[in-house]
Amino acid sequence: MSAALERLIEIMARLRDPEKGCPWDREQTFETVVPYTIEEAGEFVFDDVVCAINDKMVRRHPHVFAEEKPGDRHQQRQAWEGHKSLERKKKAGNSDSGALHGVATALPALMRAEKLQKRAASAGFDWPDITGPSQKVGEELAECQAALQSGVKQEIEEEVGDLLFSCVNLARHAGVDAENALRHANRKFSSRFTYMEGRLRAQAKAIRQLPMEELDQLWEEAKSMGAKREQHEA
Known part of the structure; x- marks a missing residue:
């Protein structure tokens, strides 16, 4: 294991420490960090990525790694955005660079839309x-x-x-990640459509052979079965 990766593990352990860590970091799950993982996917040299993350995490969490007095989650979030804004200006080499500067065009469209909106909101347009x-x-x-x-x-x-x-x-x-919401909707649609295909296959029928009224009924049946399955899994 590289020294940079070991350092990253140490940093994350401190950030997620139950008592002295960062409240925001402690709340994160595998699902909530997906958008941030995608953001970093444009980098290709692993050690460079890890070193950059190490520096960034320490710099943006002075309430954990320095002597800065920690505030509540909202205050820490504001400070986080402030650090990010300063980093963007420094990277751009221009203290007057716009709030939307640096939002990667390669991001998935829904994710980029959300980032643009967040940047605009941080500038007071919301x-x-x-x-x-x-x-x-x-x-x-x-x-x-x-x-x-x-x-x-x-x-x-x-x-x-x-x-x-x-x-x-x-x-x-509403506090909902649009990318995750659409991903969940895709899974639901795929599951329901597959259910419909299976039911019709058992009757030696195809979807295109049925009128829309029957397809609507079958779709409602698929929704009901999906809801029951989710309740059972819960």
């Missing part, structure tokens, strides 16, 4: 509560429906994009 994002989704849906009626593909694509972006913002205000 709704005060979830009412605004919720209403915005309704507005964008209405505009999307109008574009569909026009039949102009470019307009439809633009409005669908705006609708998706507003849905990500709604998820952010």
